[in-house]
Amino acid sequence: MRSSDNNVLLSVRGLVKQFATKSGPVKAVDGVSFEVGRGQILGIVGESGSGKTTAGRAVLRLVEPTSGEAVFDGVDLFGLSEKELRPYRRRMQIIFQDPYSSLNPRMRVGDIIGEAIDTHGLAKGAARRVRIEELLARVGLSAEHARRYPNEFSGGQRQRIGIARALAVEPELIIADEPVSALDVSVQSQVLNLxxxxxxxxxxxxxxxxxxxxxxxYLCDEIVVLYLGRVMEKGPSRAVHAAPRHPYTRALLATAPIPDPTVKRERVILQGDIPSPLDPPSGCVFRTRCPHATEACAKVVPPAEEVGPGHSVACIRHAELFS
Amino acid sequence: MAHSAAVPVRPEAAMLADDVMLKADDLQTHFIMGSRAAKSVDGVSLTVRRGETLAVVGESGSGKSVTSLSIMRLLAHPGRIVGGRILYRLRDGTVVDLATTGQKLMRSIRGREIAMIFQEPMTSLNPLFTVGDQIMEMVRLHEPVSRNEARARALEMLELVEIPAAAKRLDQYPHEMSGGMRQRVMIALALACRPALLIADEPTTALDVTIQAQILDLMRRLQREIGMSILFVTHNLGVVAEIAHEVAVMYAGRVVEQASVTDLFARPKHPYTKGLLACIPDPKRDRATDGSRRMLDPIPGSVPSIMALPRGCSFAPRCPLVEPACEAEPPVLERAGVNHLTRCRRHELL
Known part of the structure; x- marks a missing residue:
């Protein structure tokens, strides 16, 4: 996919987000690039400190990016003033992990959803009420839920309310940050279906x-695998799953618990901890835990290399190891 | 209680088969608030065998954590064991009922006979003391050893749980360590007096997957080497498949199914267990050959509140097999195969 391609809705290039901390600057996101096609779901996967949450927020400018660009429908969001950004805010929404803290407990559900409609002046009076009812129905809730408060709902229902609020402004892009992680397994699948x-x-x-x-x-068309702020591998999710080309992706796949006791898997247990982003390793950031690391890995930051259609990997040894 | 007055009272040892470490029998733990009681644990029976791992799996409100806290007798007010027995075999062979054991004996059991680890290591580690001091304190509480001997044991424990540069770590404070390291320290602390039973309550839930894999691997190795039994509480069926020998599935305060791990995953005999397995995405099952996704098969509705449980089977409102009898009265545990129990009157349909 090229960003000039009309099928690309969002193209992020060289995204960097640096935070100032007491112990010095931390690059939470360090040169991340990806593209999201219209109507597609792109998954960003990573462990703690991978920068996945920061990357999502920087794209929406909920945190100000340090450098890079995010071209949304042909316009670089990072080059816009706050005022110029406003119409784009309606077109992009976010859903949060914790459905308990992300809904105002003192507002009725109808007003939580209605507030988004009002902010962008999308509907008034009877039309507004009808719209709220439509949105509740859309996420599997009923019209009478509009009069209730968030604390009367279960975690899964609250996440549906969060989704209805995001949908209220008819966005083209939704960034969902761990939207099912806080939910019970049986409820998770309901939200994934929604x-x-x-x-x-x-x-x-x-x-x-x-x-x-x-x-x-399962859910995503494309996957980006992040580690310590950098992209290790990205590509169509089936290709990444069937033929992972980065040692980190392979380790992630090997360690994800599978609910089948008869599956005998290659045990790739990574040694050690994720390094501190305050002091990331030189060269490849994954090398301190990589079972295949050599001296060369410490010297250069591995460039992303194409290994298949839309599939790239940042590892200097991928060809000799996994071809 | 399950046994009637007509049954002669026998020594408790006789009720525990030789290979059984712990047997909970019709355990009832309630949280009493004024005139209302939340029946968090409502007639739980389960068995942990010597040298094996029993996984207790359930969603929020299933009572899985309250069950483990009941065994340790660490219930916070107003939680109380109001019925049932928890038979446990001590090192010297005597069998005690932990449900009624006095606090003094209980204190000598905790740490020495049964140890517990939690999801968040910082709830069990004292931030003001070095990890070495904390392990030494544990050892000296239960064993008549000198400071030097205790320190040697602490070092040995940190090495056992594969903490790099263990001698240096001994003098560090918990906050100087990563989450995975703290979880290792907590395991070292728990195992310092070589307990025969380890209760692990969601020990890997707060960890990243690559660190979770390390901890699960460590627990399996320690079990092999030390021969301890493990009661592993979790919500994650993937983790269950990796660590358990036996599984008890809990729902709304009751065990709804218990079986060996292979049996449970291959032939679930409760609609809730079957539903839970169908909820978890499985790329092999859920992707067609052309790459298109199949929708998941969720369990409708949500987990009921223990303050408002249905009269009959607690799962009936969400169950695809429900019939009027299910709503009339709660089902009993039925045999659905060799060592396979289910609390479903319609299990033959599965």
Whole structure:
């Protein structure tokens, strides 16, 4: 996919987000690039410190990016003033992990959804009420739920309310940050189905951020694997799953617990901890835990190399190891 | 209680088969608030065998954590064991009922006979003391050893749980360590007095997957080497498949199914277990050959509140097999195969 391609809704290039901390600057996101096609779900997967949440927020400018660009429908969002950005805010929405803290407990559900409609002046009076009812129905809730408060709902229902609020402004892009991680397993699957319905029926484009590779592989069309702020591997989710070319992706796949006791898998247990982003390793950031690391890995930051259609990997040894 | 007055009272040892470490029998733990009681654990029976791992799996509100806290007798007010027995075999062979054991004996059991680890290591580690001091304190509480001997044991424990540069770590404080390291320290602390049973309550839930894999691997190795039994509480069926020998599935305060791990995953005999397995994405099952996705098969509705449980089977409102009898009265545990129990009157349909 090229960014000039009309099928690309969002193209992020060289995204860097640096935070100033007491111990010095931290690059939470260090040169991340990806593209999201219209109507597609892109999954960003990574462990803690991978920068996945920061990347999502920087794209929406909920945190100000340090450098890079995010071209949304042909316009670089990072080059816009706050005022110029406003119309784009309506077209891009975010869904948060914790459905308990992300809904105002003092507002009725109808007003939580209505507030988004009012902010962008999308409907008034009876039309507004009808719209709220439509949105509740769309996420599997009923019209009478509009009069209730968030604390009267279960976690799964609250996440549906969060989704209805995001949908209220008819966005083209939704960034969902771990939207099912806080939910019980039986409820998770309901929300994953809802997301798929929204993709199919509304043609929504989504960036789905998660630590759970199983969920990402299932739900997403494309996958970006992050580690310590950098992209290790990206590509169509089936290709990444079937033929992972980065040692980190392979380790993630090998360690994700599979609910089948008869599966005998290659045990790739990574040694050690994720290094501190304050002091990332030189060269390849993964090399301190990589079972295949050599001296050369410490010297250069591995460039992304194409290994298949839309499939790239940042590892200098991938060809000799996994071809 | 399960046994009637007509049954002669026998020594408790006779009720525990030789290969059984712990047997909970019709355990009832309630949280009493005024005139209302939340029946968090409502008649739980389960068995942990010597040298094996029993996984207790359930969603929020299933009572899985309250069950483990009941065994350790660490219930916070107003939680109380109001019925049932928890038979446990001590090192010297005597069998005690932990449900009624006095606090003094309980204190000598905790740490020495049964140890517990939690999801968040910082709830069990004291931030003001070095990890070495904390392990030494544990050892000296239960064994008549000198400071030097205790320190040697602490070092040995940190090495056992594969903490790099263990001698240096001994003098560090918990906050100087990563989450995975703290979880290792907590395991070292728990195993310092070589307990026969380790209760692990969601020990890997807060960890990244690559670190979770390390900890699960460590627990399996320690079990092999030390021969301890493990009661592993988790919500994650993937983790269950990796660590358990036996599994008890809990729902709304009850065990709804218990079986060996292979049996449970291959032939679930409760609609809830079957539903849970269908909820988890499986790329092999859920992707057609052309790459298109199949929708998941969710369990409708949500987990009921223990303050408002249905009269009959708690799962009936969400169950695809429900019939009027299910709503009339709660099902009993039925045999659905060799060592396979289910609390479903319609299990033959599965």
């Amino acid at each position: 997301i798929q319905e929204l993709q199919r029926e509304l043609g929504l484009t989504m960036v789905f951020i998660s630590h759970d590779l199983t969920v990402v592989e």
